Amino acid sequence: MSTSKTKDKYQIAVVPGDGIGQEVMKATIDVLDSLDIDFEYVYGEAGDECLEKNGTALPDETLDIIRQSDACLFGAAGETAADVIVKIRQEMKMFANLRPVKAYPHTNSLSDEIDFMIVRENTEGMYIADEEKYTDEGAIARRIITREAERRIIDYAFKYAVENNKSKVTAVHKANVLKKTDGLFKEIFYEVAEDYPDIATEDFYVDATAMYLITQPESFEVIVTTNLFGDILSDEGAGLVGGLGLIPSANIGLDGALFEPVHGSAPDIAGKGIANPIAMMLSAVMMLRYLGENDAADKFDAAILKLLNDANTLTGDLGGNASTMDVAGEVIKNING
Amino acid sequence: MSTSKTKDKYQIAVVPGDGIGQEVMKATIDVLDSLDIDFEYVYGEAGDECLEKNGTALPDETLDIIRQSDACLFGAAGETAADVIVKIRQEMKMFANLRPVKAYPHTNSLSDEIDFMIVRENTEGMYIADEEKYTDEGAIARRIITREAERRIIDYAFKYAVENNKSKVTAVHKANVLKKTDGLFKEIFYEVAEDYPDIATEDFYVDATAMYLITQPESFEVIVTTNLFGDILSDEGAGLVGGLGLIPSANIGLDGALFEPVHGSAPDIAGKGIANPIAMMLSAVMMLRYLGENDAADKFDAAILKLLNDANTLTGDLGGNASTMDVAGEVIKNING
Ligand SMILES: CC(C)[C@H](C(=O)O)[C@@H](O)C(=O)O
Ligand SMILES: CC(C)[C@H](C(=O)O)[C@@H](O)C(=O)O
Numbered sequence: 001m002s003t004s005k006t007k008d009k010y011q012i013a014v015v016p017g018d019g020i021g022q023e024v025m026k027a028t029i030d031v032l033d034s035l036d037i038d039f040e041y042v043y044g045e046a047g048d049e050c051l052e053k054n055g056t057a058l059p060d061e062t063l064d065i066i067r068q069s070d071a072c073l074f075g076a077a078g079e080t081a082a083d084v085i086v087k088i089r090q091e092m093k094m095f096a097n098l099r100p101v102k103a104y105p106h107t108n109s110l111s112d113e114i115d116f117m118i119v120r121e122n123t124e125g126m127y128i129a130d131e132e133k134y135t136d137e138g139a140i141a142r143r144i145i146t147r148e149a150e151r152r153i154i155d156y157a158f159k160y161a162v163e164n165n166k167s168k169v170t171a172v173h174k175a176n177v178l179k180k181t182d183g184l185f186k187e188i189f190y191e192v193a194e195d196y197p198d199i200a201t202e203d204f205y206v207d208a209t210a211m212y213l214i215t216q217p218e219s220f221e222v223i224v225t226t227n228l229f230g231d232i233l234s235d236e237g238a239g240l241v242g243g244l245g246l247i248p249s250a251n252i253g254l255d256g257a258l259f260e261p262v263h264g265s266a267p268d269i270a271g272k273g274i275a276n277p278i279a280m281m282l283s284a285v286m287m288l289r290y291l292g293e294n295d296a297a298d299k300f301d302a303a304i305l306k307l308l309n310d311a312n313t314l315t316g317d318l319g320g321n322a323s324t325m326d327v328a329g330e331v332i333k334n335i336n337g
Numbered sequence: 338m339s340t341s342k343t344k345d346k347y348q349i350a351v352v353p354g355d356g357i358g359q360e361v362m363k364a365t366i367d368v369l370d371s372l373d374i375d376f377e378y379v380y381g382e383a384g385d386e387c388l389e390k391n392g393t394a395l396p397d398e399t400l401d402i403i404r405q406s407d408a409c410l411f412g413a414a415g416e417t418a419a420d421v422i423v424k425i426r427q428e429m430k431m432f433a434n435l436r437p438v439k440a441y442p443h444t445n446s447l448s449d450e451i452d453f454m455i456v457r458e459n460t461e462g463m464y465i466a467d468e469e470k471y472t473d474e475g476a477i478a479r480r481i482i483t484r485e486a487e488r489r490i491i492d493y494a495f496k497y498a499v500e501n502n503k504s505k506v507t508a509v510h511k512a513n514v515l516k517k518t519d520g521l522f523k524e525i526f527y528e529v530a531e532d533y534p535d536i537a538t539e540d541f542y543v544d545a546t547a548m549y550l551i552t553q554p555e556s557f558e559v560i561v562t563t564n565l566f567g568d569i570l571s572d573e574g575a576g577l578v579g580g581l582g583l584i585p586s587a588n589i590g591l592d593g594a595l596f597e598p599v600h601g602s603a604p605d606i607a608g609k610g611i612a613n614p615i616a617m618m619l620s621a622v623m624m625l626r627y628l629g630e631n632d633a634a635d636k637f638d639a640a641i642l643k644l645l646n647d648a649n650t651l652t653g654d655l656g657g658n659a660s661t662m663d664v665a666g667e668v669i670k671n672i673n674g
Binding site for chain 2: 081082086108110126127136137138139140141142143144145146147148174176177178179180181183184206207208210211212213214215228231232233234235236238239240242243244
């Protein structure tokens, strides 16, 4: 996942999108600007407002901007989220969706010890939306599991474990019912595992995992799973650590990467300047690591952690009354000081 | 869901199955025998041991016994669980899977206020296992959503709400991605809702629901959803209230009904006589209500609640050291006064 620093200047595609996407993006860019790195931002439109304005929720220009940049920061999309983000992931072949679930201080986390990574397959499974058939009396969706895509994501999960000193990878599936699709997934998991003899393995059914995440969240280190199960379990993971305000994510492919908070556009609080920007900021930290800017990533990360520890500049969702930009200011202060 | 008492004698199909299924069934039958109702038990085999002995995990005789009985009590099956229980549900057209999630005293529940019912569609969705195609390079599973089955389960959920003084039904789906299958589900939900103007409605994405179950579990009353989402969310529900030891379930159809704990055969503790029989007992309480034996159901239920309140005859999973049969003895004592 991390490359070593190769460039003096990075082109970053910035797609703030709808609702609080705009606000948390602005706060995050302010912090990035306070780091000693040369970023050139190229802004792209996407989402509900873009649809209204341009007749499409994801203009080709936006895709081109993402394609031509070193990385993309994405805020949030509203009703059109599925059309925007799923399409970007698939078009750009961003096959790995990384979703860290980590307990931070002064949050409603179920346990202080929670710290695991969900590695979600990001291109197939139930997300092949155009493969459905439909009559008025019923509809069919196809769940597609290929050896190629699943081997790639499983291998990615093991590599992630090795690079991040994790000792175990857990595969999550429903192979007792989905004997062929998830049977294949499970088979590939144990095939790939042979290449990583130092990493322990286990596999659970998705329903059991949904329970274990609550009853033994500390036992997980790296979870690898198919697309929709990863979607469900990562939101459950957000619940475990007090909500979506703190869950960043990375969408990584061979030709590009996109970093976005797991939360949505939150129309109920949009425009008030009170959204928690930390999930977006942590997404930017993931981007810095992806770019090989590890020193800057460490600094930014530590500044966020200090803010959470100090607990005097928290947004409403974390029990404080700071504004989005207050958080940005405090993080910048922590970075500089 | 509940009929009024119509019979002087009931024929009950009893399928203990594998592992702790045997033990929790025995404890439950002991309690049923202490009630003033005439039950005739007809035992059937199913599960891993049955497969080894008879070459099939679900003999036709067992299906016949279930078909001919007023209701079935089912313990647990091991590795063959999917082949056994999914087949029974589909063969017997048991379309409604009811899974109450309720906080009991002296358990590891996240909140004392948790009390909701998951109404899971039980016949279609991703559970149409024989509809898959397969090559060495990939596999396809079909998710089938029909108007008929979804209308039936949604109507059931609303009826349940009315009969049990619930004020709201929540539909759970992934209609942003599964636009056709879950789009249809959502459409039908709001169509059916029109017949129940006194019941409030809401609908959430399954990923968001997985989070809300942790962050606002008290807000749910009745959840209605498709087969696999119901499977995942009900195990998550078990985690919310301290584990699977207390989650019963009912599989209800037009021609029969089966009552089973949500937990499995638990090979790690099987044969030791220490399994928690309460999920099986609560399943028997659901059976009594289904048979219209509401007085007996109330008594049995109250006796279990007293045991949990007294907290001196709890099995290991609840922090005690009582045996399975100790629990049966205490519940019978409580019933007798
Ligand atoms: C918006 C939606 C299509 C998306 C998904 O299901 O992947 C979101 O829930 C996510 O997790 O990024
Ligand atoms: C054993 C398995 C097939 C079953 C299911 O997936 O329905 C179980 O998990 C359940 O919830 O009853």
